[in-house]
Amino acid sequence: xxxxxxxxxxxxxxxxxxxxxxxxxxxxxxxxxxxxxxxxxxxxxxxxxxxxxxxxxxxxxxxxxxxxxxxxxxxxxxxxxxxxxxxxxxxxxxxxxxxxxxxxxxxxxxxxxxxxxxxxxxxxxxxxxxxxxxxxxxxxxxxxxxxxxxxxxxxxxxxxxxxxxxxxxxxxxxxxxxxxxxxxxxxxxxxxxxxxxxxxxxxxxxxxxxxxxxxxxxxxxxxxxxxxxxxxxxxxxxxxxxxxxxxxxx
Amino acid sequence: xxxxxxxxxxxxxxxxxxxxxxxxxxxxxxxxxxxxxxxxxxxxxxxxxxxxxxxxxxxxxxxxxxxxxxxxxxxxxxxxxxxxxxxxxxxxxxxxxxxxxxxxxxxxxxxxxxxxxxxxxxxxxxxxxxxxxxxxxxxxxxxxxxxxxxxxxxxxxxxxxxxxxxxxxxxxxxxxx
Numbered sequence: 405x406x407x408x409x410x411x412x413x414x415x416x417x418x419x420x421x422x423x424x425x426x427x428x429x430x431x432x433x434x435x436x437x438x439x440x441x442x443x444x445x446x447x448x449x450x451x452x453x454x455x456x457x458x459x460x461x462x463x464x465x466x467x468x469x470x471x472x473x474x475x476x477x478x479x480x481x482x483x484x485x486x487x488x489x490x491x492x493x494x495x496x497x498x499x500x501x502x503x504x505x506x507x508x509x510x511x512x513x514x515x516x517x518x519x520x521x522x523x524x525x526x527x528x529x530x531x532x533x534x535x536x537x538x539x540x541x542x543x544x545x546x547x548x549x550x551x552x553x554x555x556x557x558x559x560x561x562x563x564x565x566x567x568x569x570x571x572x573x574x575x576x577x578x579x580x581x582x583x584x585x586x587x588x589x590x591x592x593x594x595x596x597x598x599x600x601x602x603x604x605x606x607x608x609x610x611x612x613x614x615x616x617x618x619x620x621x622x623x624x625x626x627x628x629x630x631x632x633x634x635x636x637x638x639x640x641x642x643x644x645x646x647x648x649x650x651x652x653x654x
Numbered sequence: 655x656x657x658x659x660x661x662x663x664x665x666x667x668x669x670x671x672x673x674x675x676x677x678x679x680x681x682x683x684x685x686x687x688x689x690x691x692x693x694x695x696x697x698x699x700x701x702x703x704x705x706x707x708x709x710x711x712x713x714x715x716x717x718x719x720x721x722x723x724x725x726x727x728x729x730x731x732x733x734x735x736x737x738x739x740x741x742x743x744x745x746x747x748x749x750x751x752x753x754x755x756x757x758x759x760x761x762x763x764x765x766x767x768x769x770x771x772x773x774x775x776x777x778x779x780x781x782x783x784x785x786x787x788x789x790x791x792x793x794x795x796x797x798x799x800x801x802x803x804x805x806x807x808x809x810x811x812x813x814x815x816x817x818x819x820x821x822x823x824x825x826x827x828x829x830x831x
Contacts, residue, residue, distance in 0.1 A: 474705045497697055
């Protein structure tokens with residue numbers, strides 16, 4: 405990326421570029437984002453398919469990591485989404501693994517983080533939103549609308565609460581997608597800001613002072629690893645919560 | 655390069671933020687859909703069933719092992735019980751044998767004592783008989799000596815009168831009386 409020169413624009417790392425020349429980005433254009441999505445798929449597949457090809461009773465290290473991931477997501481689906489949710493486990497596992505893969509691979513310096521783009525997180529969140537809504541209506545029919553009618557509230561308050569319920573339901577995909585995208589974007593941008601500061605301090609001949617932005621970068625990197633995991637986890641667990649609402653209506 | 659990409663982003667439109675450059679959304683959304691479908695198929699067809707099988711197999715194996723261990727434990731306990739029963743039986747038999755031996759010895763001892771008693775009684779009878787014989791013999795000797803002495807005294811005092819038989823009778827009467 406734009407590491408030449410003393411000035412680094414913190415947002416340059418998010419620029420989508422066609423990989424095989426050309427300027428225009430059409431529907432099928434393979435970009436750096438495409439590449440890193442595929443690398444994420446490759447990494448997840450390597451872990452869960454190549455890593456388990458031994459099918460060992462006493463697992464290898466890679467296999468136990470794959471089993472750990474499986475058990476982690478399975479527990480989450482079981483405990484959060486409740487009974488009857490196991491049919492959607494592969495779907496949630498795919499989402500979690502994809503987001504986690506993209507987030508973690510984005511921590512490699514010079515890589516690209518597809519999940520830092522709303523063009524990725526918004527469709528992901530909308531897919532969850534529509535899936536869950538469809539499940540709700542298929543499972544409960546029109547009774548699913550009762551989800552928005554708070555029966556335990558006093559009667560005069562119910563219409564007001566219904567409006568609030570509907571709005572909060574419709575806002576779900578927005579918060580769901582912005583949370584993930586903005587977290588990834590902000591973290592990477594902050595890292596770049598400190599990197600730029602480091603370069604500027606060095607360029608200004610204040611060498612020893614560069615330890616300050618350097619230290620900040622190290623700390624932020626550790627924090628970003630945490631954020632990369634936590635945001636994938638939050639995305640998956642919210643999906644489970646929404647699924648639980650659709651399956652069991654509170 | 656920085657300026658290039660800048661120009662690039664600017665060329666695509668709009669705001670400074672690449673995230674809001676909607677010209678790139680088509681491609682991102684398309685490839686996201688492709689990626690998700692591919693990953694979903696890989697996970698749901700291959701990875702997840704395989705991991706589930708492995709985990710279930712392991713759980714089965716562990717359950718089997720635990721069952722076997724419980725079985726062995728039960729066998730060990732049964733063996734211990736059998737051993738203890740055998741031990742108790744052996745101890746009981748040993749006690750019985752000891753009691754029998756003691757009784758046998760007692761019986762033999764009693765028999766031996768009885769035999770010894772009988773022998774002692776026999777010997778005593780024998781001795782008493784001999785004592786009686788000796789005493790009888792002694793009395794006879796006393797009678798003979800007394801008779802002879804009496805005859806000699808009578809013959810010295812009254813020669814020619816002596817009637818040996820009468821003297822013997824008289825001595826006998828004195829002795830017996």
